[in-house]
Amino acid sequence: MQLKLLTGIFLSTFFLYQSQSALSQEITLHQVNKEYQIGKSLQIIVDENKNITFEEIKSGKFDDKFVKSEVDVPNYAYLDANFWFKIKLDDQSSNDSRWYLESSRTQIDTIKVYFEKEDGSFMEYASGDLYPYDSRIIKHKDFVFPIPKTENGKQTIYVWCKGNFSKQFPFTIIEERTFAEASHKTDLTMGILFGVFIAMVIYNLLLFFSLRSLTYLYYVLYMGSFLLAMMALTGYGYEMLFNYWLRFANISNMFFIALTVLFASQFTRRFLAVKKHSKIFHYALFAPEVYSVFLIVVSLTGIWIDGFVLFASKSAAYCGMIGVLVFLPTGIGIYRKGSRPAYFYLIAWTALFVGVIIYVLKNNAILPQNTFTDMSIIIGAVAEAILLSLGMADRIKTLDKEQRQARDKMISTLQENEDLIKNQNQILEKKVAERTSEIMEKNVEIEQQLEEIAAQRDMLSATKLELERQNDNVTSSINYAQRIQKAMLPQEDRIHHVFRESFIMFRPRDIVSGDFYWYTEIEGKKIFTVADCTGHGVPGAFMSMIGINLLNEIINVRNVTDSGSILYKLNEGVQKSLSQESSSNKDGMDMTLIVLDEEKKTLQFSGAKNPLVYIINGEFNIIKGNNNPIGGISKNGNRDYDTHTIPYEKDMMIYMFSDGYQDQFGGPNDRKFMVKRFKKLLHEIANKPSEKQLAILNQEMDCWMKNTRQLDDILVAGIRL
Structure with missing residues (x-):
């Protein structure tokens, strides 16, 4: 009995120690490693009531409420709450090393970081989508904060996040040079991807001006909206385009996703000639169009009413899903009717569909956040843009072939018409000769008849004169009778x-x-x-x-x-x-x-x-x-x-x-x-x-x-x- 009691006390003490050890796990910075994914070292409080202050946090009042993260990237989907993060840091690198705390999640309304000083006080940095870009300490699309040095290298860092966004928190501690190299590679990669989009837009815009086909115009609007949506999602839109219009920057990704779906639907109608091939899919396309217009209104309303932003953020993901779930069956249905453009369209949207599904599952905490899931929608979009461009080129080739066939058919028809006209002319010439002979004979008869008519006319003229004379005599007699009467x-x-x-x-x-x-x-x-x-x-x-x-x-x-x-x-x-x-x-x-x-x-x-x-x-x-x-x-x-x-x-x-x-x-x-x-x-x-x-x-x-x-x-x- 005593043995069982001692065993229970030992196990309880062991697990309590392990729990305290886990909660107090520090991140040790060495000179060898240049980058640390700190997701599993985070301690987190989910403040669903949104009423915990920093004074309460640093006082230790809520130390027992912090829960250790078990994943590399904590993901709370669209949970409406504020979040507190606690980071224990032990910097054992050289004094020349400079380290940054980076959040690659760019859609955060407000993020505040509190660094502990030697005297126990805290240094505060504030940033986020609702702060001017120029107010950032490190001018970068991500939220990057320099970690100050302490004498013994140890310090506690608190991070507070608030906003109407999908709640993923990919925190990284990275060495300065490594950060610069990684940023350079990312900018180069994204520049190439965005360049592909811009090239597609310019090329098809020129085709529109040349061919005057609305298909190319809607493709340009679709690709342009998609490009702006990708820039908003990756933070480049805030950095380069909307840094002076903060409220719009806050909802820009939802707004441009809605525009993308709207113009994609219009492009689908014309590229696949949907109304011609299927009335069912023609009416089905109204679903993503109506939903995208609804999302545009909701997202723009979020500029003035903060409560609409979270709803718009959730709706944006579903807008893309609805679009893809309608566009793919439409492509399949039109392809089964023998449409060649539908072949390229179907492959292109399949690539984008996979990227969108992965991205939505990541946002809803079903898949983990990593470089692949973050870039999945961009990779799918680039693949789709390339495949659709091939489809557009094939469409031009098909149209050119049809025009050549029509031209050849027209030439053949014109040749047949020319031969027919030639034969008809010969027949007409023969008939004209025959009719000319008949007319000459008729002319002789007519001349004889004219002579007879002239003689009758002269006789009638004489008769008319005689009748007029007699009428004058009768009229004179009657007028005389009138005078008598x-x-x-x-x-x-x-x-x-x-x-x-x-x-x-x-x-x-x-x-x-x-x-x-x-x-x-x-x-x-x-x-x-x-x-x-x-x-x-x-x-x-x-x-x-x-x-x-x-x-x-x-x-x-x-x-x-x-x-x-x-x-x-x-x-x-x-x-x-x-x-x-x-x-x-x-x-x-x-x-x-x-x-x-x-x-x-x-x-x-x-x-x-x-x-x-x-x-x-x-x-x-x-x-x-x-x-x-x-x-x-x-x-x-x-x-x-x-x-x-x-x-x-x-x-x-x-x-x-x-x-x-x-x-x-x-x-x-x-x-x-x-x-x-x-x-x-x-x-x-x-x-x-x-x-x-x-x-x-x-x-x-x-x-x-x-x-x-x-x-x-x-x-x-x-x-x-």
Whole structure:
């Protein structure tokens, strides 16, 4: 029992000693070794609450919280925390040796290093992405701090790191000359790699200006963005380009990674003709494009809002992953459709894919950090750039071959067309000769026909002259008949003298008219009539002359003054004058006749098919005539015409008219004016002066007819008693 107790005490003491020994392990600097990877010699506190101060650290309050690192490069991925590192150093090298503490992790917002002095106080150096480049003690892309000498060579160094970045801490202690040589080699290597990118950009930019193809432009933008992203990741961007714009330098790697993916997607679309080959991959490419635009916005927002930087840093890695995971299947799918450019594209993106996967796994602490994992994405990018350039060159070669084939095909086609044209010309020449012979024969026939036409033309000209002469004679005769007709009609001045308020609208269709008006005064009675004879023009004019002569005989010679009797005797006279009982002649006339007796203050009216319209105090009245015309053969024997007697009143407006006005065609639908519209018009103008009424009737008819030909004689008479 005592033996077991002693054994337990011994083992506990041993492990406690080993633990304390591990925590207090020093780094001894010798003259022989020039560079020390100190990852496994680090003691680390992960300050997730971000509240531990240096005063608390140097006081020893948290000495028991330090944990020894077990890896060469501590990797905490994207853990949101501050980190304290403790380094025990024993410098046994010569006094001439100078040593540097170097962090090759270039994306650190703030890094502070505290070197212990002889008196126990500490010397502080501060640097980081958020500090001006000129404030660095050692002007270098990495964070490099000179280690001060102490009298006994022993000292404790504390390092505090803070920032929104992937948390890898590759600390190295390196001798001054070794550091200079390593920096020179690194700068030379990176210069060569960046030079390859720049050469690709310039070469393809020249191709773009030469060929004017957007494929080369997007390739230039893709390579240019990739170059800037690599410079930002390796610290050269901060050193050479963005050292005066610290907030942008802090997010530059995320920003340019997003641009790289965006332009890579656009290049993929055009280089592989994705839309032509596959609708699925065409829409799939929207995923990295949308994500990259989102990352651009988030990273730029991080310039002003610090909390967005960590999110953008995480998103940048996934943006590259999403791009590669879409671009590779796209290349495979297009390659399987037989696209030759997809072969180079697929190999190039496979190389980059491997580099990106290794880099992302390193950032997420799955793979260790070393020179290969740090440079994996750059190596893959250079390989991709070279392979894509070969693909672009092959594309030019393919296009040149296709152009030569197209040119040869065009030349062959032109030769065939030339032979075809030659054959066609021969055929055409033969046909032209045949047609020329036919045309000459036709010309002889045409000349004979022209002679016949000329003879017929001369005959027609003579006939035309004869017809014009005869027409002039007929027109002269009709004009003379017009003068005779006007002489037989009562003068309008006489009508206006008898009836002060009156008008006569008289518009013959031809030179002479079949409509007529007539007036006489006998035994103190005023007799006025409006008549519409059968036909118009010369036939109608003859009938009007018969009617006027018969009215003179019946009224002025035989003293008949009853309106009905006048029409009765006029009917007999027309039938007798035209011998209608023994012939087939049916000509005659429609008539309205009034007899005014001013002494008895009465008005007699009789009508042969035509009515009398009169308006008193705005009231419209109409008296219809008998349905018998004047003249023609009556099937019912003798004709009677009623005599209507109405009181004679002052300001009574009387209208008598033929059917020419209401039967005239016109208007928007080329229809008759109609009786209803005519009566409405008379009612509307009845209270106006007679001159105004005449003007309105003429204007209304002109508007109604427009370009329509007048179909019949028009006669309207109005008298105000």
